[in-house]
Amino acid sequence: MSADIDFRRTLAFDASTDIGPQPPPQLVDLIAKHPELKIFTLTSPYYQDLKAIWSLEFNTNEPLAVIRVTNASEVSTVIKFCVDNSLPLTVRSGGHDLLGHSLITGAVIVDIRELNQITLSDDKKSITIGGGTQTGDVVDFLDAHGLVTPCPLASVTGHVGWAFSGGFGPFVNAFGLGVDQIISAKVVTADGELREAEGELLWGIKGAGGAFGVLTEVKFKVYSLSKMLGGMLMFEFDEGEKVVAGAQTLLDGDNIPSQLSIGFHFTKRGGVQTLMVLFSWASTDFEEGRKWLDKVKGLGTVMKDMVSETTIKKWCDMMRPMLPLASYNSSRSFFISELSTSALQILVAAVTKVPQGMDWGIGLFLVRGEGIKPQPSSSFILREKYVFLHALGPVKEKERLAESKEWTNEIMNEMKKEGLVKANYLAFSGPDISSKDCFGEEKFERLKALKKKVDPGNVFKNVPAQLA
Ligand SMILES: Cc1cc2nc3c(=O)[nH]c(=O)nc-3n(C[C@H](O)[C@H](O)[C@H](O)COP(=O)(O)OP(=O)(O)OC[C@H]3O[C@@H](n4cnc5c(N)ncnc54)[C@H](O)[C@@H]3O)c2cc1C
Structure with a gap:
């Protein structure tokens, strides 16, 4: 029934069918206190489509619910609730993680695909995008302005997810990696606070991404290139x-x-x-x-x-x-x-x-x-x-x-x-590849120290970078 729905766009929500009459008991308080949240449980007609990711191996995983957040404040509410109630969580953007990190059994899936706004700076040298924006939307937006930014040819990935752990594509030598384009980022950390990532935290995000929180907004460099x-x-x-x-x-x-x-x-x-x-x-x-x-x-x-x-x-x-x-x-x-x-x-x-x-x-x-x-x-x-x-x-x-x-x-x-x-x-990288082999010893130790400081409880553990 959802064949015609583009899940990158705003999804209509009806609590009576999407939450249903018998929500998971772990979420009853959240639902009562935050009726504005779009929570999709097993009974929702959209649940199967919402949870589906690219890697079929993990599609039998059954999360507790998928929560479609629409702004940073909702991200914060969900993170705080999960931490206070010891509920596992994970973040889902483009769903192209090959090791299924964005679909975990028993977890609350924080679906950020509606964080998809794009704005161009006045000097046309950067764009600020929502953390769940797809690469294809970034490419289309920039094209209309005669601009580009590094991207993969597989433009179906979440752009932030593609960029933050490297980001390879056909502009690699001309403009650098995806990660090199990140100028700044807003992140909701494990304490539920929305922060402007600076200094060491921004350094860590530009390589290890979601290990430190949910990136709700990221500013990227863009370049003038009409053809x-x-x-x-x-x-x-x-x-x-x-x-x-x-x-x-x-x-x-x-x-x-x-x-x-x-x-x-x-x-x-x-x-x-x-x-x-x-x-x-x-x-x-x-x-x-x-x-x-x-x-x-x-x-x-x-x-x-x-x-x-x-x-x-x-x-x-x-x-x-x-x-x-x-x-x-x-x-x-x-x-x-x-x-x-x-x-x-x-x-x-x-x-x-x-x-x-x-x-x-x-x-x-x-x-x-x-x-x-x-x-x-x-x-x-x-x-x-x-x-x-x-x-x-x-x-x-x-x-x-x-x-x-x-x-x-x-x-x-x-x-x-x-x-x-x-x-x-x-x-x-998967369970058989140590994150140390992805960062090198020195950077790995520095990242581990940062992780201890920013996310001591390893709330953001369902990510490729294993730093705890
Ligand atoms: C078919 C295919 C083609 C690909 N092509 C390329 C390529 O050409 N070049 C290349 O470098 N890589 C490529 N990749 C790899 C891909 O870019 C990464 O797997 C990327 O992490 C996918 O991001 P996503 O948002 O689509 O996936 P998701 O599964 O939604 O997210 C991936 C991980 O990042 C986390 N995450 C995503 N967004 C955020 C956020 N805003 N805040 C916090 N955490 C977040 C998720 O929790 C998850 O752990 C490809 C993958 C596939 C399946």
């Missing part, structure tokens, strides 16, 4: 090693413009191994951009050239139908030092093993330029040349999850064996 040169180049797969190594050498040369970002996607489509090179030129100087495009095209035999003068909005919109739908998955994402011969051999071997009909793939970005500029205001781990690697093995049938896990684990283990893994990406 760009962007798209995919499909290369002859057999030339993959040569093309990728060549692109890496190209980006490591002298006087490389930071407007240039290059990524790769290794996959198998219709039984055929495929290598796509992602080309992103973040400037309207198309003459110069085409010179760099020609250099990349010259690295091998181009089977299909899909690069065009475009906008990031058009690119995201074009990608949307191709994104993997909600799946069981076994994602692994980590950072490697370089695309060495052995790294490339591991990738090529992995693609060969993708079973027929499976949309599994490995995405990579060569992180350079603004992406590796020192950022003392952020707890994100790496600020030296590296390669972002993301192996995604989505499956529709639970029975095939083990097979998919074996595939992604093998990629990670082989890379580790070769000594190539520098760190893990927090956004994709």
Whole structure:
């Protein structure tokens, strides 16, 4: 019945059906004292849709209720109530956490998708967005003003959730990571107070995100860019090693413009191994951009050239139908030092093993330029040349999850064996990955000290960053 409802927008609420006649006893006081809260329990016709997240593995989890907060004061009320009554809670935004942190059995889900307002500063250099705003809405809003901000091509993620633990996308070298764009943030902490995050707290949020509270509002840097040169180049797969190594050498040369970002996607489509090179030129100087495009095209035999003068909005919109739908998955994402011969051999071997009909793939970005500029205001781990690697093995049938896990684990283990893994990406880390491996020892210890101070009871424990 909810097929036509866009849950990113304001959702009508009817207490008689959404709370129902027999609410969970743990919530009776909250309901009595705060009739304004939109509380959806098991009996609500929207409950199943509201709790659903991208990762199907966790969709059988049954929360106590989903509370759709509409402002920071409601966030504060819910946090205080949960803490006072020892109720577990978690925060749900875009629902793309792969390890199910936003859907926990028995917890109150603080659904922040209605915190979705966007405002542009007078000088057009920043936007302030609600903590639950989706990337697609940010991209659309900025496009109407001839502006951009770093974003993933998978624009279905919550923008704050995408940005705060790193945030990789096609502007990585031109403007930096998502986390580098965060100027300031408002956060409701475990004591229920709404604070302007400053100093150490802002440093911690810019890397470990939701471990310190609910970010209700975040200010991001934006950039003037009415058009760009962007798209995919499909290369002859057999030339993959040569093309990728060549692109890496190209980006490591002298006087490389930071407007240039290059990524790769290794996959198998219709039984055929495929290598796509992602080309992103973040400037309207198309003459110069085409010179760099020609250099990349010259690295091998181009089977299909899909690069065009475009906008990031058009690119995201074009990608949307191709994104993997909600799946069981076994994602692994980590950072490697370089695309060495052995790294490339591991990738090529992995693609060969993708079973027929499976949309599994490995995405990579060569992180350079603004992406590796020192950022003392952020707890994100790496600020030296590296390669972002993301192996995604989505499956529709639970029975095939083990097979998919074996595939992604093998990629990670082989890379580790070769000594190539520098760190893990927090956004994709699970119980078998220590948060220390996502931050490095020094930052991890500093984050733990901050956590002890800001959230001593570990109220915000259902997040990727495990700091308690
Ligand atoms: C299909 C797919 C494609 C992806 N593509 C990319 C990519 O290209 N680049 C990249 O870097 N990452 C990518 N990711 C990773 C994704 O950005 C992260 O998983 C991100 O955390 C998702 O945020 P969300 O709000 O959608 O998810 P949610 O599950 O709603 O939230 C993720 C975590 O952050 C917390 N959280 C979210 N918002 C807030 C807030 N405002 N305050 C406090 N806590 C909050 C939640 O509690 C949860 O622990 C992708 C993931 C998927 C599934």
